[in-house]
Amino acid sequence: MSDLDKLFEAARAVREKAYAPYSNFLVGAALRTPDGSVFTGCNVENASYPVSVCAEGGAVGAMVAAGYRDIAEAVVIGDAALCTPCGMCRQRLKEFGTDDLIVHVADLNGIRRSFTMDELLPAAFELDYKSNNRKD
Numbered sequence: 001m002s003d004l005d006k007l008f009e010a011a012r013a014v015r016e017k018a019y020a021p022y023s024n025f026l027v028g029a030a031l032r033t034p035d036g037s038v039f040t041g042c043n044v045e046n047a048s049y050p051v052s053v054c055a056e057g058g059a060v061g062a063m064v065a066a067g068y069r070d071i072a073e074a075v076v077i078g079d080a081a082l083c084t085p086c087g088m089c090r091q092r093l094k095e096f097g098t099d100d101l102i103v104h105v106a107d108l109n110g111i112r113r114s115f116t117m118d119e120l121l122p123a124a125f126e127l128d129y130k131s132n133n134r135k136d
């Protein structure tokens with residue numbers, strides 16, 4: 001199984017864990033770090049709708065909690081609709097990805113579209129101290 005197939009499979013599996021009783025839109029996200037580690041997240045909704053967190057937010061949190069600061073490749077999987085990351089999640093992913101980071105958007109049948117980070121969030125807002133904050 002290729003690295004990308006594994007990432008897709010990880011996103012597909014975590015999507016099943018999503019808590020989305022309000023939208024019924026289950027999302028999974030899987031991030032690969034440069035050393036091949038994979039971190040996943042699913043959306044977790046809330047009765048107070050804006051409190052909900054996206055799948056990408058969970059995956060980024062898991063990655064950072066494990067001590068990683070770089071995303072090498074990402075897969076986001078929804079269902080029928082093309083599940084491109086929302087605006088907030090584009091900013092979240094950019095914090096730990098280069099402009100060349102590939103974000104694959106999938107449905108249950110496989111990857112449908114692949115974008116660079118720069119396509120998703122051109123002219124991204126960043127602060128200088130971000131680079132000082134890297135662990136490597």
Ligand SMILES: O=c1ccn([C@H]2C[C@H](O)[C@@H](CO)O2)c(=O)[nH]1
Nearest residue numbers: 023025027043054055084085086
């Ligand atoms: O990339 C995306 C797009 C949407 N959602 C979630 C937010 C909400 O719980 C549901 C419907 O918008 O899908 C994500 O987790 N990631």
Ligand SMILES: [Zn+2]
Nearest residue numbers: 054086088089
């Ligand atoms: Zn989001």
